[in-house]
Amino acid sequence: MAKTIILDEWHLTIRIPTDLQSAEADAIRQTINTKVFQNQLLAAIRKTFHAVSQLAPCRISLSR
Numbered sequence: 227m228a229k230t231i232i233l234d235e236w237h238l239t240i241r242i243p244t245d246l247q248s249a250e251a252d253a254i255r256q257t258i259n260t261k262v263f264q265n266q267l268l269a270a271i272r273k274t275f276h277a278v279s280q281l282a283p284c285r286i287s288l289s290r
Contacts (some may be wrong), residue, residue: 230285264288 231242240258242251257263275281 233284 240254242254246254268286271288274288275284275286
């Protein structure tokens with residue numbers, strides 16, 4: 227039997243201005259695709275959840 231169940235799923239939408247220079251858009255894309263950024267985002271989400279005592283038992287994962 228599974229040790230956890232999915233309670234909810236959220237989706238993060240990242241938007242950029244349509245008139246952004248392609249070099250700036252590429253820099254954003256490259257940044258959000260790095261493991262460093264993704265790990266930092268996951269750590270921030272976990273910290274936020276665990277700061278609320280009722281949410282401390284939650285297990286958080288980040289996928290694309």
